[in-house]
Amino acid sequence: MKKLLFTVCFWLLAATGAGAAIVLENECIARADTNVDELSCTITEPTENNYIIIGGGAFFSSNTNTITVSVPTSVTQAVTHGVATSDARAAIHYKQAGASEGTTVTQDTTASMEQGIWVGEYSGLASSALDVTASEGTDDDITATETTGTTLTTTQADELGVAVWGGNPSTTLPDNRSYTNSYTEENHTSGAGTNDAFLTVATQILTSTGTQESTMSADGTHHWTGVIATFKAEVAGTRRRIGPIIFQ
16 A cells, blocks of 8 residues: 655744844934024934934924924924913924934024924834824923823834923923933933023833823923824844744
């Protein structure tokens, strides 16, 4: 009797790797001591495919005025918010760096006003990195604490959270700053008096999914507002093929 031999071959898929390490490669911060409608900050030349994340804050004469970024080109706005009662505004912009990207980042405003800009270059972020955003969502005026608003649930565990606050002190400088929900201060700039705009940035490397929000507290009370955005890590539980395994 002849025997029939069958060969069965299949591949196994194995989960591999958590999110890639998210690293702040370099940063800069600048603040205008006088009313201007353009403000620049210079970083070292960013590496191609890294992300340039820009936090901006200003104190306008009207909340209809906006913050944009003209240099480099092709920058995308993630989130912005202006407060009608106090005219503070904050914004987050971003861009994935191209080859031979320039080192100067220029923020523009539709009115001449004191303002601040922060620029951070991050490695380890996905090619389509922006995930969820939120803004303060209210028009509170002259408060001692300020929220960024609460995002929707992040789509993956490994992400970068960036929170930005911008405004103008009402009673005293925003010293002795603190932040909720494990956010830590990345950078801050403020002037010498209560009429000088300030900008504060806090970040967190996220390791689990969930909504994101941070509330900043500081000395005194302020005309201010907050925004937040999260950016996905380059790799998050991708799969690789192992095998084949053959049975006869």
